[in-house]
Amino acid sequence: MKLSKVVAASAAVLALTATATACGSDNKDDSGSSGGGKIKVGIKYDQPGLGLKQPDGSFAGFDVDVATYVAKELGYKPSQIDFVETKSADRENALARGDVKFIAATYSITDERKAKVDFAGPYLLAHQDLLVKADSKIAKGDDLNGKKLCSVTGSTSAQNVQKTIAPKANLRQYSGYSECIAGLQSGAVDAVTTDDSILAGFAAQDKYKGQFKLAGLKLSNENYGIGNKKGDSALEKKINAALTKMVGDGAWDAAVKKNFGPAEYKNEPAPKIGVIVK
Known part of the structure; x- marks a missing residue:
């Protein structure tokens, strides 16, 4: 009986060890390709040309390509990248919670966010x-006063409109740009404001071709950065090196x-990595 108890106890210890090992392997988010782990990267899901989740479940866009290149330099293969949707209003929280390792999602660098x-x-x-x-008479920021303007909650564009561009505009803030574009198409709003790179991507979609136009105003400088958790200077340095290499090698x-x-x-x-254009 005593021998049976020893054997049973040993088996239980081995089972617990195996379970702990298995659980630990699921959390390898930072081990790189050599460790077979995964890395979670925040992107947008609804921005054509920048960050778009396609019908087949794959992802496409400039931010996606930048993120993939950076992840490769950190030691991850494309198959090891988990792209996580990070909406504008939740980007800082996603990093603080550790939901993602870094974010490449039309993330403008501002003093407020750098805090x-x-x-x-x-x-x-x-x-x-x-x-x-395409037939709109809106041609400058002042023309927006009294008009229905759409932007996304948490974006710098919405803040700029309220503070300086058109304080008397009827600003509507939605959770995603797709909703704003749909509103523009239906006539629910008179204009959509955000970065020209984002707007151009939507305007180029087949279902919208010929319907919209960019006003061609440079209302601000938006320096897109890759966000990472506050205080992780080692990761920031590695990402800057990856971006410098990406620019240099074509x-x-x-x-x-x-x-x-x-x-x-x-x-x-x-842009020159590390230099902010004011």
């Missing part, structure tokens, strides 16, 4: 603009041509 997260980059310079119907230009070419978006040249 909460660290940024690598910038990797793209965009400008706030307006998307209006991969950045190739990603721009692939994702923005169809929209005829006139992008700015590759």
Whole structure:
């Protein structure tokens, strides 16, 4: 009987050890390809040309290509990347909670955000603009006063409108840009404001071709950065090195041509990593 109890106890210990090992393997988010782990990266799901979840479940866009390149330099294969949707209003919280390792999601670098997260980059310079119907008479920021304007909750574009561009605009804030574009198409809103890179991607979609136009206003400078958890200077340094390499080896230009070419978006040249354009 005593021998049976010893054997049973040993079996229980082995079972617990195996269970703990198995559980531990599920949480390898930072081990890189050599450890067979995964990395969670925050992107947008609804921005054509930048971050878009396609019908087959794959992801496409400039931010996706940048994130994939950075992850590769950190030691991860594309198959090891879990892309997580991070809406504008939840980006800081997603990093603080540890939901994602870094975020590449049209994330403009601002002093307010830098108090909460660290940024690598910038990797793209965009400008706030307006998307209006092709026959619209709206041509400048002042024209928005009294008009129905749509932007996304938590975006710098919405804040800029309220503070400086058109304080008397009837601003409507939705959770995603797709809702704003649908509102513009139906006539529920008169204009949509966000970065020109985002607006160009929507305007280039087949279902919207010929319906909209960009006003061509450079209402602000939007320096897109890669957000990572506050205080993780080692990761920030690695990401900056990856971005510098991407610009230097031609991969950045190739990603721009692939994702923005169809929209005829006139992008700015590759920014110098670490230099913010005010």
